[in-house]
């Protein structure tokens with residue numbers, strides 16, 4: 361099955377000039393979503409994760425079912441102020457300004473293997489921040505994984521771990 365048949369591109373979202381790859385059409389197609397999760401599971405299993413970390417918010421949609429399939433735990437990397445209890449933040453640069461992601465301070469045990477999961481790799485800034493935050497709290501990060509890669513933005517070159525992807529656009 362070609363998963364591209366189930367991913368829609370929408371021009372001028374969220375801003376004029378941006379072509380947005382929409383995974384809603386993949387999520388609502390039961391067979392295609394099963395196939396996508398099966399392929400992701402095979403690729404990610406090889407990195408022997410103890411946990412998957414999903415990046416808010418579409419990363420959760422990928423990471424949580426994948427963790428269930430792999431029989432490992434799931435932790436959330438969330439935007440500012442969303443997580444209860446003690447949290448550890450990481451600020452990272454955007455094209456204009458900065459953003460912050462946070463993780464609960466007790467989310468992982470030192471030395472646990474955590475694969476970071478999102479829906480899409482563009483410039484790689486979000487994924488690089490996720491990896492850094494996990495390392496800051498003592499995780500070993502053997503790999504990253506996304507459904508989609510926009511290869512022309514060369515996000516992969518900002519990562520020092522392999523990134524498993526199912527579909528790429530150039």
Ligand code: 5GP
Pocket residue numbers: 379380381382383415416418419478479480481482483484485486487515
């Ligand atoms: P990056 O930090 O790699 O430039 O951007 C990746 C982040 O932006 C991901 O969290 C992803 O959800 C979001 N993103 C950027 N462009 C798209 C897009 O075209 N489609 C989707 N689904 N997400 C996008």
